[in-house]
Amino acid sequence: MVTELDLAALHDSLTSPVSESMNFLNEIAHRFPDAVSLAAGRPFEGFFDLDDVPRYFDRYRRHLTERAGGDETGVRRILLQYGRTKGVIHELVAEHLRVDEGIIADPEALVVTVGCQEALYLTLRALRRDERDVLLAVAPSYVGVHGAAGLVDLPVLPVRETATGLDLDHLVAQARAARAAGRNPVACYVIPDFANPSGARLSLADRHRLLRIAAEEDFLLLEDNPYGLFGDPAGPPTLKALDADARVVYLGSFAKTGLPGARVGYALADQRVAGGHLADQLAKLKSMLTVNTSPVAQAVIGGKLLAHGCSLRAANARETRTYRANLDQVLTGLAARFGDVEGVRWNTPAGGFFLVLTLPFPAGDDLLELSAERHRVLWTPMHHFYADGQPRDTVRLSFSHLRPAEIETGLDRLADFVRDLTDRPDRPGN
Amino acid sequence: MVTELDLAALHDSLTSPVSESMNFLNEIAHRFPDAVSLAAGRPFEGFFDLDDVPRYFDRYRRHLTERAGGDETGVRRILLQYGRTKGVIHELVAEHLRVDEGIIADPEALVVTVGCQEALYLTLRALRRDERDVLLAVAPSYVGVHGAAGLVDLPVLPVRETATGLDLDHLVAQARAARAAGRNPVACYVIPDFANPSGARLSLADRHRLLRIAAEEDFLLLEDNPYGLFGDPAGPPTLKALDADARVVYLGSFAKTGLPGARVGYALADQRVAGGHLADQLAKLKSMLTVNTSPVAQAVIGGKLLAHGCSLRAANARETRTYRANLDQVLTGLAARFGDVEGVRWNTPAGGFFLVLTLPFPAGDDLLELSAERHRVLWTPMHHFYADGQPRDTVRLSFSHLRPAEIETGLDRLADFVRDLTDRPDRPGN
Numbered sequence: 001m002v003t004e005l006d007l008a009a010l011h012d013s014l015t016s017p018v019s020e021s022m023n024f025l026n027e028i029a030h031r032f033p034d035a036v037s038l039a040a041g042r043p044f045e046g047f048f049d050l051d052d053v054p055r056y057f058d059r060y061r062r063h064l065t066e067r068a069g070g071d072e073t074g075v076r077r078i079l080l081q082y083g084r085t086k087g088v089i090h091e092l093v094a095e096h097l098r099v100d101e102g103i104i105a106d107p108e109a110l111v112v113t114v115g116c117q118e119a120l121y122l123t124l125r126a127l128r129r130d131e132r133d134v135l136l137a138v139a140p141s142y143v144g145v146h147g148a149a150g151l152v153d154l155p156v157l158p159v160r161e162t163a164t165g166l167d168l169d170h171l172v173a174q175a176r177a178a179r180a181a182g183r184n185p186v187a188c189y190v191i192p193d194f195a196n197p198s199g200a201r202l203s204l205a206d207r208h209r210l211l212r213i214a215a216e217e218d219f220l221l222l223e224d225n226p227y228g229l230f231g232d233p234a235g236p237p238t239l240k241a242l243d244a245d246a247r248v249v250y251l252g253s254f255a256k257t258g259l260p261g262a263r264v265g266y267a268l269a270d271q272r273v274a275g276g277h278l279a280d281q282l283a284k285l286k287s288m289l290t291v292n293t294s295p296v297a298q299a300v301i302g303g304k305l306l307a308h309g310c311s312l313r314a315a316n317a318r319e320t321r322t323y324r325a326n327l328d329q330v331l332t333g334l335a336a337r338f339g340d341v342e343g344v345r346w347n348t349p350a351g352g353f354f355l356v357l358t359l360p361f362p363a364g365d366d367l368l369e370l371s372a373e374r375h376r377v378l379w380t381p382m383h384h385f386y387a388d389g390q391p392r393d394t395v396r397l398s399f400s401h402l403r404p405a406e407i408e409t410g411l412d413r414l415a416d417f418v419r420d421l422t423d424r425p426d427r428p429g430n
Numbered sequence: 431m432v433t434e435l436d437l438a439a440l441h442d443s444l445t446s447p448v449s450e451s452m453n454f455l456n457e458i459a460h461r462f463p464d465a466v467s468l469a470a471g472r473p474f475e476g477f478f479d480l481d482d483v484p485r486y487f488d489r490y491r492r493h494l495t496e497r498a499g500g501d502e503t504g505v506r507r508i509l510l511q512y513g514r515t516k517g518v519i520h521e522l523v524a525e526h527l528r529v530d531e532g533i534i535a536d537p538e539a540l541v542v543t544v545g546c547q548e549a550l551y552l553t554l555r556a557l558r559r560d561e562r563d564v565l566l567a568v569a570p571s572y573v574g575v576h577g578a579a580g581l582v583d584l585p586v587l588p589v590r591e592t593a594t595g596l597d598l599d600h601l602v603a604q605a606r607a608a609r610a611a612g613r614n615p616v617a618c619y620v621i622p623d624f625a626n627p628s629g630a631r632l633s634l635a636d637r638h639r640l641l642r643i644a645a646e647e648d649f650l651l652l653e654d655n656p657y658g659l660f661g662d663p664a665g666p667p668t669l670k671a672l673d674a675d676a677r678v679v680y681l682g683s684f685a686k687t688g689l690p691g692a693r694v695g696y697a698l699a700d701q702r703v704a705g706g707h708l709a710d711q712l713a714k715l716k717s718m719l720t721v722n723t724s725p726v727a728q729a730v731i732g733g734k735l736l737a738h739g740c741s742l743r744a745a746n747a748r749e750t751r752t753y754r755a756n757l758d759q760v761l762t763g764l765a766a767r768f769g770d771v772e773g774v775r776w777n778t779p780a781g782g783f784f785l786v787l788t789l790p791f792p793a794g795d796d797l798l799e800l801s802a803e804r805h806r807v808l809w810t811p812m813h814h815f816y817a818d819g820q821p822r823d824t825v826r827l828s829f830s831h832l833r834p835a836e837i838e839t840g841l842d843r844l845a846d847f848v849r850d851l852t853d854r855p856d857r858p859g860n
Contacts, residue, residue: 003650003676007704010556010711011582019714026515048510050491050502053726054484061480072480080478080691085456114544114720121719125581126440147718151555152441220433246433261510263724274437281440284449288577289551290544290720294693294727296483 056303087112140385194352364391486733517542624782794821
């Protein structure tokens with residue numbers, strides 16, 4: 001008889017709304033392959049070339065061989081054998097941070113991870129000691145932060161969002177209320193540049209104030225920055241670039257700027273712990289989780305960095321133009337289709353992969369299902385970013401992976417869907 | 431002022447004996463690079479070729495292209511984009527299990543992971559629900575199982591070891607005592623073939639009895655099998671091959687048989703949960719941990735599988751001969767050097783990467799330090815596999831990554847170390 005396990009007897013994160021979210025969103029995309037997806041936050045595929053993999057691998061291999069004076073024994077050990085837990089491309093990553101972000105990083109304070117998600121997990125695992133600990137995060141927030149927090153049983157305490165990012169007064173109030181209740185706010189998770197899902201960008205003044213608040217209230221800032229590089233270079237610097245006191249753990253991703261298929265990210269964690277860096281503690285955890293990040297995968301990113309003088313901004317000039325043009329097209333397309341529709345409005349991010357559309361009705365998973373089936377267009381119900389299953393009248397639209405014609409089709413279908421819903425007095429969701 | 435964190439305020443696993451173990455062992459190897467390491471459990475490097483990476487990548491790429499009728503659009507998506515959480519080489523892995531192990535695996539019950547360590551973590555994370563849960567494992571056990579259990583706050587309940595593996599009566603007694611005390615033994619972790627650290631191999635009768643015990647006492651078996659493939663093909667089948675009831679979660683590694691630098695492993699988890707497989711639940715956790723295993727890294731393993739008709743036994747014929755010869759050389763070398771030394775003895779595993787040497791004195795980290803500094807030879811104190819810091823008179827010897835001349839040098843130095851210690855009446859450890 002096949003062994004059966006009761007889902008309720010397994011870890012809570014498996015039955016959390018987040019877990020259901022990920023499943024439902026994956027599953028619906030799978031079920032309607034011909035739908036235009038205004039839901040997926042993936043980079044545009046047309047930019048990726050299969051020949052890049054061997055080319056970049058070879059570039060990094062030659063770099064190592066030159067450094068070793070032509071002897072490939074050590075190169076073979078670095079690229080093919082079990083390797084350094086903190087990673088092998090740390091010096092190139094530090095140089096990229098200097099060139100592109102003005103961040104001066106000690107390479108020893110870097111841990112190269114299996115995507116940014118592992119960096120986030122490791123940081124939360126290190127910080128979560130007992131049931132008093134909580135994480136502050138803007139609501140709505142990236143699904144993955146709820147997911148990683150769930151894996152370590154760390155509750156997420158919501159901070160109100162404003163049009164320009166975090167409500168900083170509310171952040172202070174939440175941190176103090178938590179402490180007064182005997183809880184310990186260990187950190188605040190934030191995407192300062194073109195947040196997921198809102199697209200909001202924090203002003204320079206708010207960045208400075210956020211750093212002051214974190215110091216005064218004594219918690220860390222976890223800065224996630226997957227989209228900033230595609231923004232205007234004259235925009236405000238990252239929190240980490242402004243961080244003189246190692247208050248910020250910087251979570252880096254190469255999924256959009258490097259290659260998603262490499263699954264390489266990193267944490268810059270230069271806080272002092274036990275005579276070393278927080279990065280050394282993250283590495284101890286990583287040695288029990290994934291041991292080390294595939295050096296083969298790291299080599300692909302290392303080669304891309306080398307090929308562009310460690311500037312991913314330079315490497316992504318074409319990508320930046322495309323994502324910007326897509327955003328403009330969506331904004332123009334929304335105005336053309338919804339400019340005079342009562343109850344429909346949207347924000348206008350200055351960059352990134354996402355914006356938020358407000359509808360005249362609550363749009364939950366049931367309406368997404370209807371939208372997919374009847375109109376062949378997907379979007380993301382906002383409740384997934386609150387991890388609470390409560391339908392709201394806002395949805396996230398994404399556009400990074402689409403061609404211009406697909407964007408037009410998607411918006412047409414979206415308009416049909418909204419018309420369909422608002423024309424029906426007995427509409428679901430009413 | 432640089433932010434400082436108190437190590438004691440971070441997660442307990444960072445100050446556990448396991449964590450200190452990993453650190454100490456890495457650090458001492460780093461400090462004495464000219465020492466012969468009878469400590470490292472790595473595969474022999476001479477077998478790995480840098481050209482294998484692009485060659486195997488290309489092999490798998492062509493396989494996908496052929497399958498897609500020549501259209502590379504989908505291939506680009508699979509190899510370069512965000513991908514399937516459960517992995518992309520699952521069908522090849524299932525075929526490998528059929529060919530090499532006689533295991534009939536539903537590819538949908540497989541999750542391809544970032545090395546076997548992530549597979550172990552995901553399984554323990556799923557199974558550990560609350561503080562009543564415990565994991566059964568033979569003592570001594572692989573350091574990584576203590577490490578992964580620590581990440582999810584799952585205590586490890588030791589089961590006595592015999593010369594042929596687990597003491598099955600003690601396993602039953604421990605499981606029942608745990609239940610009587612209100613604890614919930616969720617699983618028993620075991621390496622049936624050439625265990626790490628002992629090298630022991632479970633008999634066929636004990637395998638059958640272990641499966642019966644797991645069913646009767648109602649816990650899962652977590653079968654870890656990194657070394658079995660290098661053993662005699664006429665040896666007993668894996669637990670999973672004998673498992674008619676999906677009682678076993680099989681944890682697979684390609685680090686020794688494929689390429690360590692790919693960091694690819696897998697879990698075969700065909701237990702039924704909520705209308706699907708346990709593998710689907712592991713995938714939900716993985717989507718919050720590492721999102722997916724790099725398809726570039728998977729392609730390298732996929733290519734190697736394709737190049738050898740999915741038989742890693744065939745692909746590793748040379749490796750198998752070498753590891754077997756190394757083991758024989760160590761056994762002969764030990765007899766030559768220690769045959770008449772009182773208090774020194776060792777076991778004689780039938781394969782694998784390790785054996786256990788008993789010394790006439792307790793050998794902890796202090797003596798390893800002395801051995802490294804004075805005799806330039808490294809070995810692993812047994813307490814690291816008990817995760818308790820208590821020095822014992824046994825040490826683990828490994829030999830997989832050494833050339834014959836290095837083995838001789840290493841054993842000479844080890845003999846000098848033992849002589850040095852036993853000749854001194856004031857020896858440390860006395």
